[in-house]
Amino acid sequence: MIIADKKPIQEIIDQVKNYERILVLGCNECVTVCEAGGKKEVEVLASVLRMHFLKEGQERKIHERTLERQCDHEYLEEIRDVVDQYDAVLSLACGVGVQFTAEKYLTTPVLPGVNTCFLGANEQRGMWTERCQACGECVLGKTAGICPISRCAKRIMNGPCGGSTKGKCEINAELDCAWQLIIDRLKALGRMEDYEIVAPIKDWSTERAGGPRKVVREDVQV
């Protein structure tokens, strides 16, 4: 899923301080699971903002709403009738949701309430870690199910580099060396001979480098 993290409250206040009527808009998908932008976080953030402005002697209209998804036209339509009642929408969705909401409601400022971080997983309570950089051409079949692009600090396709120490990365002693993990798993799979297959130069045009990407699936188009 998409992992997001909370923005510093002061940054949020700075963004919304010039607006009287604010809709704090959550999303029921990834940001709910990673506890950054779901119904619960919408409630907390709205309360914090109300308290802040009250303390400043200002009364603001701050409402709460959480949609099933902000990356889907159907659910974004649910606020069409009310969106004009607000001077700004503070979206706690990922960057996709913020943009999709902004595209739909052209004349309403839509502000990001979280920092969208990466594609990752919930490794343990309160900790999420990266697993994928959406390069558009998955190599996991060749790397024992561990991604060197998202998990190696140098995205080395033929690793490990000389900085791998006791299974950890040179940039951080708490970070697993992706290539150590790949080697460990190749061993577990009885496929160590695959280590010596040289990964060819990667075509990065399916990644960010190729420009904004699009998937078109005629089989599911109506």
Place this chain on the structure above:
Amino acid sequence: MSLNTPSRLEKILKQGNLAVTSECGPPRGSDPAAVTSKGALIKDHVDAVNITDNQTSTTRMSSLAACIHLKQMGIEPVLQMVTRDRNRIALQSDILGAASFDIHNMLCLSGDHQSFGDCAQGQNVHDLDSMQLIQTVRLMRDEGKFLGGDNINRPPKMFVGAAANPFADPFEIRVPRLAKKVACGVEFIQTQCIYNLDKFERWMEGVRERGLDEKVFIMAGMTPMKSAGMAKFMKNRVPGMDVPDEVINRLSGVPKDKQAQEGIDICVEAIERLRECKGVAGFHIMAIEWEEKVPEIVERSGLYPRPQV
């Protein structure tokens, strides 16, 4: 003896001599004297001099420019190129630029992560990795082709090197990793600094078992310690470095003003031992900001005078 390039280093190695290289770190400024004065210190005692490429990710004069300064004073440079800062367009372009100055050696590296240096907030590139850079330069030289398939007018004549770290983890893939680099076309290797001689010799055993020493020239990396403090720093803070306690204890066991000499002695003794190690084709002496000691090390190790080829 068939030579692939006009490189003097290649010739010396292929004639069966123990080759000696050293390195100069370019300055954090634009004064060419910072390069040429270091070059002058070691000129007659080494066969070629590596110029590091923004080592430890700290911004410096470009490796290529510094190589040209050395070349113009009659020193054979080894152009170090990391894949951290340039994509395949820039790498190929710089290889051609170097070739236009008849620079005939390069060392293909991935480079330290940028978080170690003065631009920790910068991007890294890693469009290619070090093995793929080896393949790229071999393609350019041997096939006369760019990665994109077009022909190169006057292809670069590079003798292609890479690094190997026998001490990084996991140890068991350190020989297979060298085999991969050999499969990619590497012709010489300069290793990480060696302090743990037993472990290096174990690695070389594995190298010989697979016959890799017949396919690639392995130059043992040597860095003399200036002090016990430096040895401790290298042990604890430099990734992929293996400094046994006995080295630290030996340096700590002499007064501070004698530690530098002790460091040189340790280095000379290591070279004397490793020159007997089958498969070691030469020494890469990296005296970091201590270039003036290279002649002493080379002479005391019996590696002087250098062969004239």
